Amino acid sequence: MRRIPIEYAKEGDVLGKTLYNEMGGMLLKEGSNLNWYMIEKLKSYGYLSIYIKDKYTEEDIEEIIKPEVVNRIYSLQGSLNNVIRGSSNENKIDSKKVRSHVKNLNEIIKEVAYDIVSSKNVLENLASISIYDDYTLTHSLNMMMLSIVIARDIGFNMNEIKSLATGCVFHDIGKIFLPIELINKPGKFTDEEFSLVQSHTEKGYRFLTDHTDLSAVSRNISLCHHEREDGLGYPRGLKGDEIHIFNKIASISDVFDALTSDRPYRRAVPLHDAMEYLLASGGNHFDIDLIKVFSQSINVFPKDTFVHLSDNREGIVYEINSEFHTRPKIKVYGENGKKVAPYIINLKEHNNIVIEKVIHVFSFDKTN
Ligand SMILES: [Fe+2]
Structure with missing residues (x-):
């Protein structure tokens, strides 16, 4: 599950967290398959970001406060x-x-x-x-x-x-x-x-x-x-x-x-x-x-965050390194803008590579 700006939401994404209105009533339940209408509705309610699950991020994150x-x-x-x-x-x-x-x-x-x-x-x-x-x-x-x-x-x-x-x-x-x-x-x-x-x-x-x-x-x-x-x-x-x-x-x-x-x-x-x-x-x-x-x-790169690395690789935060959480394990999906077979790289063992920025979509997916 990851948080994305609402404009990156697309049909078929699965809502990662239930959304409530200001009266505490349920607006949209976790697990809902988003369609164009729902996304527009959420925008009209003023939501700027939402949590989604997609093909890259299927695992649930346990809520600390239920x-x-x-x-x-x-x-x-x-x-x-x-x-x-x-x-x-x-x-x-x-x-x-x-x-x-x-x-x-x-x-x-x-x-x-x-x-x-x-x-x-x-x-x-x-x-x-x-x-x-x-x-x-x-x-x-x-x-x-x-x-x-x-x-x-x-x-x-x-x-x-x-x-x-x-x-x-x-x-x-x-x-x-x-x-x-x-x-x-x-x-x-x-x-x-x-x-x-x-x-x-x-x-x-x-x-x-x-x-x-x-x-x-x-x-x-x-x-x-x-x-x-x-x-x-x-x-x-x-x-x-x-x-x-x-x-x-x-x-x-x-x-x-x-x-x-x-x-x-x-x-x-x-x-x-x-x-x-x-x-x-x-x-x-x-x-x-x-x-x-x-x-x-505080971990500033939570699990499932999409990241762009300094050597032009793209992937998701796969496993957090508890001693040094700016250097997690990354599951790489792209190199130089091209899709590759996924593999894991441990940033703890590669001091020359850093997380350059958080992204919301892989560059090789943008053209699809
Ligand atoms: Fe205050």
């Missing part, structure tokens, strides 16, 4: 949002209902955190999270998963990981108090709009403090996930050691997931480009040591 669990989180978060939106102002929110939804959500998050920490395949599967068209929900879950993996790899204990995970799920809760048009606005914000957007940190923190029993470190993530190492972040402009490690981790996962997700106004950046960006910004924006851990923890 779709049923995602749906439970989705519906609880929906109920929580309704309680907040249903109140006439921020002071009239029904705290009792909020506490009950947050408590239930927290129970599921704990289970999920445990599953992620104990999953051996997390490296392979991390980039295969279901695509929902509710960006805030998907983003919160993705960001939580990435944060948990970093925390696990720097040796946090399970209690710390759970607190971090909870804080991540609620990190952008403050956005619910902002106009939706502003959150989805393409292009640049005016100064006034930007300061309103920035206020989601303080609004979220105030909400969590007033209406939930979350711990201080969890709540702090909503306040501090936009702080930067160099002090140029917001809302307080904290620097380096003034920023709690949970918030440092959250800011890395937040930016990485935002870059690698489709937005209404721009397509997702490939995982390896997003990682390059983070590595290049480390020190100014992020904690450089955490970025190093992150780059070791």
Whole structure:
């Protein structure tokens, strides 16, 4: 299974992951044979990419968070949002209902955190999270998963990981108090709009403090996930050691997931480009040591990714090398634009060859 931009989808491709609408209802089931009508329909719904299985990529990738669990989180978060939106102002929110939804959500998050920490395949599967068209929900879950993996790899204990995970799920809760048009606005914000957007940190923190029993470190993530190492972040402009490690981790996962997700106004950046960006910004924006851990923890070339190699071969990522995941085994299908009988090459044993770029179709297939 692999993720492709929607314009590369063609009749006969098999949908790799079930797609849901914004109400959590099923739009198209995994395993559906795509036809022209369905592809056009998905485009009209605003999907920019989908997961497919085709003749090259038949194997299923195990979901880290099972779709049923995602749906439970989705519906609880929906109920929580309704309680907040249903109140006439921020002071009239029904705290009792909020506490009950947050408590239930927290129970599921704990289970999920445990599953992620104990999953051996997390490296392979991390980039295969279901695509929902509710960006805030998907983003919160993705960001939580990435944060948990970093925390696990720097040796946090399970209690710390759970607190971090909870804080991540609620990190952008403050956005619910902002106009939706502003959150989805393409292009640049005016100064006034930007300061309103920035206020989601303080609004979220105030909400969590007033209406939930979350711990201080969890709540702090909503306040501090936009702080930067160099002090140029917001809302307080904290620097380096003034920023709690949970918030440092959250800011890395937040930016990485935002870059690698489709937005209404721009397509997702490939995982390896997003990682390059983070590595290049480390020190100014992020904690450089955490970025190093992150780059070791996250596999930017998941299994089944189509790749173009520096020696003009093309193939798919066949087996991940867990010590050095930029050098996986590749099943080669093409050389110099010509189809060849498939064979395996292990990049770990060929230091002179690198993955040059991710592609979505083999060049020898383009002419067909
Ligand atoms: Fe945020």
